[in-house]
Amino acid sequence: MPSPTSNENESPDEESDPASSEDVFKILITTDNHLGFAERDDERASDSLIAFEECLQIARDENVDFILLGGDLFHDNKPSNHILLECINLLRKYCLGDKTIGFKLISDEKINFSSTVQSNPFPWANFKDPNLNVSTPVFSIHGNHDDPAGSTPLCPLDLLNSCGLVNYFGNLSSLENIDIHPLLFRKGETNLAIYGLGSIRDERLHRIFLKNQINLLRPTNNPDDWFNIFVIHQNRVAHGPKNYIPEQFLHEFLDIVIWGHEHDCRITPEFNTVQKFFVIQPGSTVATSLSEGEQLQKHAGILHVYKKTFKMHRRPLQTVRQFYFLDIQLTDHIDEKALKTLSNAKLEQKLDKILTDTINELLLRAQNEHSGHPKQPKKPLIRLRVDYTGFDIFDSFNDIRFVQKFSDQVANPKTMINLHKKRESSAFKTN
Amino acid sequence: MPSPTSNENESPDEESDPASSEDVFKILITTDNHLGFAERDDERASDSLIAFEECLQIARDENVDFILLGGDLFHDNKPSNHILLECINLLRKYCLGDKTIGFKLISDEKINFSSTVQSNPFPWANFKDPNLNVSTPVFSIHGNHDDPAGSTPLCPLDLLNSCGLVNYFGNLSSLENIDIHPLLFRKGETNLAIYGLGSIRDERLHRIFLKNQINLLRPTNNPDDWFNIFVIHQNRVAHGPKNYIPEQFLHEFLDIVIWGHEHDCRITPEFNTVQKFFVIQPGSTVATSLSEGEQLQKHAGILHVYKKTFKMHRRPLQTVRQFYFLDIQLTDHIDEKALKTLSNAKLEQKLDKILTDTINELLLRAQNEHSGHPKQPKKPLIRLRVDYTGFDIFDSFNDIRFVQKFSDQVANPKTMINLHKKRESSAFKTN
Ligand SMILES: [Mn+2]
Ligand SMILES: [Mn+2]
Ligand SMILES: [Mn+2]
Ligand SMILES: [Mn+2]
Numbered sequence: 001m002p003s004p005t006s007n008e009n010e011s012p013d014e015e016s017d018p019a020s021s022e023d024v025f026k027i028l029i030t031t032d033n034h035l036g037f038a039e040r041d042d043e044r045a046s047d048s049l050i051a052f053e054e055c056l057q058i059a060r061d062e063n064v065d066f067i068l069l070g071g072d073l074f075h076d077n078k079p080s081n082h083i084l085l086e087c088i089n090l091l092r093k094y095c096l097g098d099k100t101i102g103f104k105l106i107s108d109e110k111i112n113f114s115s116t117v118q119s120n121p122f123p124w125a126n127f128k129d130p131n132l133n134v135s136t137p138v139f140s141i142h143g144n145h146d147d148p149a150g151s152t153p154l155c156p157l158d159l160l161n162s163c164g165l166v167n168y169f170g171n172l173s174s175l176e177n178i179d180i181h182p183l184l185f186r187k188g189e190t191n192l193a194i195y196g197l198g199s200i201r202d203e204r205l206h207r208i209f210l211k212n213q214i215n216l217l218r219p220t221n222n223p224d225d226w227f228n229i230f231v232i233h234q235n236r237v238a239h240g241p242k243n244y245i246p247e248q249f250l251h252e253f254l255d256i257v258i259w260g261h262e263h264d265c266r267i268t269p270e271f272n273t274v275q276k277f278f279v280i281q282p283g284s285t286v287a288t289s290l291s292e293g294e295q296l297q298k299h300a301g302i303l304h305v306y307k308k309t310f311k312m313h314r315r316p317l318q319t320v321r322q323f324y325f326l327d328i329q330l331t332d333h334i335d336e337k338a339l340k341t342l343s344n345a346k347l348e349q350k351l352d353k354i355l356t357d358t359i360n361e362l363l364l365r366a367q368n369e370h371s372g373h374p375k376q377p378k379k380p381l382i383r384l385r386v387d388y389t390g391f392d393i394f395d396s397f398n399d400i401r402f403v404q405k406f407s408d409q410v411a412n413p414k415t416m417i418n419l420h421k422k423r424e425s426s427a428f429k430t431n
Numbered sequence: 432m433p434s435p436t437s438n439e440n441e442s443p444d445e446e447s448d449p450a451s452s453e454d455v456f457k458i459l460i461t462t463d464n465h466l467g468f469a470e471r472d473d474e475r476a477s478d479s480l481i482a483f484e485e486c487l488q489i490a491r492d493e494n495v496d497f498i499l500l501g502g503d504l505f506h507d508n509k510p511s512n513h514i515l516l517e518c519i520n521l522l523r524k525y526c527l528g529d530k531t532i533g534f535k536l537i538s539d540e541k542i543n544f545s546s547t548v549q550s551n552p553f554p555w556a557n558f559k560d561p562n563l564n565v566s567t568p569v570f571s572i573h574g575n576h577d578d579p580a581g582s583t584p585l586c587p588l589d590l591l592n593s594c595g596l597v598n599y600f601g602n603l604s605s606l607e608n609i610d611i612h613p614l615l616f617r618k619g620e621t622n623l624a625i626y627g628l629g630s631i632r633d634e635r636l637h638r639i640f641l642k643n644q645i646n647l648l649r650p651t652n653n654p655d656d657w658f659n660i661f662v663i664h665q666n667r668v669a670h671g672p673k674n675y676i677p678e679q680f681l682h683e684f685l686d687i688v689i690w691g692h693e694h695d696c697r698i699t700p701e702f703n704t705v706q707k708f709f710v711i712q713p714g715s716t717v718a719t720s721l722s723e724g725e726q727l728q729k730h731a732g733i734l735h736v737y738k739k740t741f742k743m744h745r746r747p748l749q750t751v752r753q754f755y756f757l758d759i760q761l762t763d764h765i766d767e768k769a770l771k772t773l774s775n776a777k778l779e780q781k782l783d784k785i786l787t788d789t790i791n792e793l794l795l796r797a798q799n800e801h802s803g804h805p806k807q808p809k810k811p812l813i814r815l816r817v818d819y820t821g822f823d824i825f826d827s828f829n830d831i832r833f834v835q836k837f838s839d840q841v842a843n844p845k846t847m848i849n850l851h852k853k854r855e856s857s858a859f860k861t862n
Contacts, residue, residue: 040582077512078512080581081508081509081581081585081586081587081589081590082581082582082583082585084590085585085589085590085593088590088593088594089552089553089593092552092553092562092593092594092595093552096562096563097562098561121520121523121524122520122523130529130564131523131527131528131563131564131565132527132562132563132564133561133562133563133564134562150511150512150513151471151513152512152513154512154513154516155512156512158512158516159512159515159516159519162516162519162520162523163519163523163594163596164523165594
């Protein structure tokens, strides 16, 4: 069984590795980079590009063998010329160059890289192309945001694949009986199989699993000598009985599942005691929603694989815009007596002060916790979810006017305050 | 003064050249390829791609030094993923590979390839990039169809430039005082300067010329030793006093003007006796309108330049869909007496027969004139411009029903017939 370790800010040297680097795969893992998210927001337009570039820099600095992406590289199936250009520029800058490729890809690439609708005229990994000098190959599945669409179903990864900048895999020709042919890598004594499955509608994939119509094709020769990774991009959290993929659906021979789509960063491997595999959920590199989970420190991972063992090294990203999410219960700040005795104007002043103090505290915290990286933006994202149940007088609270005073300090003034009420009419307990 | 020759189907060997090939530039010239034109038309969807591929094949077969495009490579500023992918695939297939580059580019590439808005991170020609193995460099200006647009003005050529598949030049940083820095090439004893100017609104460029605010920067060292080409993409035909560029505006030191944008193929160099330069108008490689000029045989050109002389070799394209345009004057077919004596039904039968016979003749002609190239489509484009002045009874002629019988033989049944009337009420002369 694999024995994972995971250390924050671990030094990138290989001292703790059980073997010499000629036998150890080093793989940069990141997912849900959402290039193009908030592209039209003056403040946040570059956030997705900056974080993705940091991942590429880490990959280069730590001299990884390759980069593995878990889908949603792009926020849209049809990214703007600007976003596509910036992505191409980044990949050309960081992934082409002189560097010996220290591993082999021995699976049938015609199968791995044949895409759905039209034949791929370059059915081989980019680093094997004699016309391209690839230093760091990128392998990627698609997500639901950048999934194949159109009359000739294509996604931006197809474009990057044709450019020779990304090796796009896990796009299946049939959804009736799914056969997944892994990428089979070899590095010294380590054999690594990576199974990829681009995003499919959850209900559909759920049904396919229930019907046992999904088949991970293991190498017939010494199948137990392979370290097995499955990269998927689906709901991990149940949003209903069938629109997620339960972990127990996944095959027990797997060693690691890399789970894309879920944006909460859970980069530390989580052991599924039933299935006996680890799940790694890298999370997004840019907060695409103001939900609580997006405020977790975001990471890239450096996965080391040696024979049947692995280690996951976490790399906290230094350039991601800070995000603070806070739940406020007004009843914790204004008691029933005050509510009944104070004038509306006084109560509004009280609310204003509560919110202002909270935001100022968070702004101070953001200042202190700033990574110091020149590319980390200065203005944080802030989200206050304010439960004002029992305070009907605040129905008319003008939060648009209120947030104006923070418009120079917060990245998202207009969406900073979320006033909401519980169903019950009063929040104060009566018994 | 240059002495041009131009022979249809000339053999590609260099026997007739005045010098050894080490001194002679061979350049494939094509323009207005309009990739993506009629993309949603089942019949014609691939026409633009097929013709462009033929140009690339000619370039490869004739072992040219490079390819020069005159704008409108794409029909849209934002081509579909499908069209962008196919274009990338074609360029990767035909323009990357092992071939010694036999010429030098000696101008300041930082200036040649610095684009307008954002700095180009790869300000050098693709064949000089150590990570790319380029066999046939492509140089292109933009047209009005694929001109830079958006908040960060970008065009699809920027994407291809970033991919290292096209060298995009002639995109100016300022339209106040235009300085055009040429690409300066050297091959053996031949010095070649190519000035490029991407499409600008005609009225604007007209004004700039009148104000003498456009400056072609000639090499200071032996300026007369250079062969000078100017590539532009503007109206050559006057559509009004100021929305075209008169040839006499262009600089007299030029040897050749390559004129993009005009779709009529006038590949044979035309000497301007006042300006003492030749104009070459390659025309489009796909008919984007059913106008008379688009029916001319379409060509790519192989331009040979040796010192201050050149030759233009025409290469008729074999894969372009055939197009027949015909003007029909009903008065040539139905005389005044018939009009007055025959019933409406009889007259309609007569019209039907005239059109049917004409189309059948054209279909037979198309069959006989088919190039035999397996990629040339079988169904021709046909356009009958029918002047029915004097035949008001045909106002209600149902051409939609009429054309149905040809829907399996003609590529454009719905637009095949264009019934029109002159202003005058009668077409028959009365004096
Ligand atoms: Mn996502
Ligand atoms: Mn997703
Ligand atoms: Mn055009
Ligand atoms: Mn044009």
